[in-house]
Amino acid sequence: MDNVDVLLLLVSFVGLLLLGVPVAYSVGISAFLVLMINMDIAVASATSAQRMATALDSFSLLAIPFFILAGNIMNKGGIARRLIDFARVFTGFFPGGLAYINIIAAMLFGAISGSAVAAASAIGGFMAPRMKKEGYDPGYSAAVNVTASTTGLVIPPSNILIVYSLASGGVSIGALFLAGYLPGLLLGLSLVIVGGYIAWRKGYRATTGVSLSEGLSSFFHALPSLFLLVLVIGGIVVGIFTATEASGIAVIYTLVLSFLYREIKVKDLYGILLQSANTTAIVALLISTSMALSWTMSYENIPQEVSRSLLAVSDNPIAILLIINLILLLVGIFMDMTPAVLIFTPIFLPVVTELGIDPIHFGIIMVMNLCIGLCTPPVGSVLFVGCGVAGIGIERVIRTLIPLFLAMIVVLLITTFWPDLSLWLPGLFGL
Numbered sequence: 558m559d560n561v562d563v564l565l566l567l568v569s570f571v572g573l574l575l576l577g578v579p580v581a582y583s584v585g586i587s588a589f590l591v592l593m594i595n596m597d598i599a600v601a602s603a604t605s606a607q608r609m610a611t612a613l614d615s616f617s618l619l620a621i622p623f624f625i626l627a628g629n630i631m632n633k634g635g636i637a638r639r640l641i642d643f644a645r646v647f648t649g650f651f652p653g654g655l656a657y658i659n660i661i662a663a664m665l666f667g668a669i670s671g672s673a674v675a676a677a678s679a680i681g682g683f684m685a686p687r688m689k690k691e692g693y694d695p696g697y698s699a700a701v702n703v704t705a706s707t708t709g710l711v712i713p714p715s716n717i718l719i720v721y722s723l724a725s726g727g728v729s730i731g732a733l734f735l736a737g738y739l740p741g742l743l744l745g746l747s748l749v750i751v752g753g754y755i756a757w758r759k760g761y762r763a764t765t766g767v768s769l770s771e772g773l774s775s776f777f778h779a780l781p782s783l784f785l786l787v788l789v790i791g792g793i794v795v796g797i798f799t800a801t802e803a804s805g806i807a808v809i810y811t812l813v814l815s816f817l818y819r820e821i822k823v824k825d826l827y828g829i830l831l832q833s834a835n836t837t838a839i840v841a842l843l844i845s846t847s848m849a850l851s852w853t854m855s856y857e858n859i860p861q862e863v864s865r866s867l868l869a870v871s872d873n874p875i876a877i878l879l880i881i882n883l884i885l886l887l888v889g890i891f892m893d894m895t896p897a898v899l900i901f902t903p904i905f906l907p908v909v910t911e912l913g914i915d916p917i918h919f920g921i922i923m924v925m926n927l928c929i930g931l932c933t934p935p936v937g938s939v940l941f942v943g944c945g946v947a948g949i950g951i952e953r954v955i956r957t958l959i960p961l962f963l964a965m966i967v968v969l970l971i972t973t974f975w976p977d978l979s980l981w982l983p984g985l986f987g988l
Contacts, residue, residue: 587850885926
């Protein structure tokens with residue numbers, strides 16, 4: 558490893574980000590510059606292009622555009638409103654009930670759609686005006702919506718867990734999906750507790766309760782949407798279909814459901830497909846450039862050097878995991894989730910596996926770390942969406958976000974040092 562190459566890689570990447578260059582281009586340009594000073598420019602160009610193309614040559618990655626499409630169909634198909642009504646049955650009678658409804662509905666929608674941005678947009682779009690009308694502080698409303706929406710990236714089906722499977726060299730997607738359930742639910746529970754305490758301190762009242770008939774009606778209206786989780790995860794675990802096939806089934810199921818709900822018409826499909834194609838293109842570019850950078854770092858022996866450096870500091874798994882958690886929390890502040898997983902998985906995974914830490918467990922740790930980054934400026938995409946739908950600036954959200962951040966970090970530490978929380982369900986199903 559040449560120190561000049563590493564310095565060029567870091568300086569070029571950080572410098573491009575500071576100049577406002579999109580993350581995908583910053584990653585790709587940095588990788589190309591390092592290759593260019595080690596190879597002939599024609600060879601460097603061909604190598605970069607080859608690595609970018611090879612990165613997308615994966616059957617598993619086909620699941621991502623299908624899950625993105627399913628999420629966009631759900632966003633337009635009336636599913637968010639039905640999940641909100643369902644959450645109201647259980648939480649509306651508590652003080653600050655609208656906050657509980659927001660958190661639980663965002664968890665459910667995020668888990669079903671696999672997209673934190675879609676959850677923040679769909680649930681926030683419904684809940685922000687209603688909470689404002691009931692006297693809730695818009696900053697508080699946005700904070701609970703933003704943090705709760707990220708839980709759907711841990712609770713399957715989750716696109717980012719598919720990306721981690723690719724970056725890790727083939728960790729079972731089904732095992733990762735099962736591993737995310739308990740940590741994701743614990744994460745949601747922590748937000749309910751902290752968000753509810755804040756609501757109680759602020760004196761927010763309960764919403765109007767629902768009758769038994771209304772509750773049953775809300776449940777049966779939401780049941781088809783909730784069944785998607787059973788269909789997708791159950792089919793993968795039982796072995797009926799792969800994750801990629803499950804994503805295609807999710808598209809068909811949500812499309813049929815949205816037509817049955819009469820929320821989507823045939824003329825709406827063009828806009829949904831176009832939006833899904835745009836999102837898929839962005840994700841594909843991030844994946845291809847990030848994999849090119851990952852290969853460049855391997856070419857420079859950076860993962861091996863980092864591994865040796867970390868193990869030289871300590872061979873205690875607790876100390877190493879704390880260091881990695883701190884690094885990933887910092888990375889999440891400045892880098893989008895997909896490139897962060899693709900770049901840092903090859904660096905840290907050899908370290909943790911040498912210490913006897915299960916790759917499935919580490920995948921959940923990594924995703925939970927980066928979920929926190931989605932809620933933090935300057936790159937936090939979910940934070941910007943949540944503030945946008947609430948119609949407020951980021952500065953009005955930060956104060957309320959802090960205790961919710963702390964709750965997420967506590968759950969992260971519990972997940973980190975209690976491996977069975979992640980590994981119990983995969984072990985139960987023999988994965």
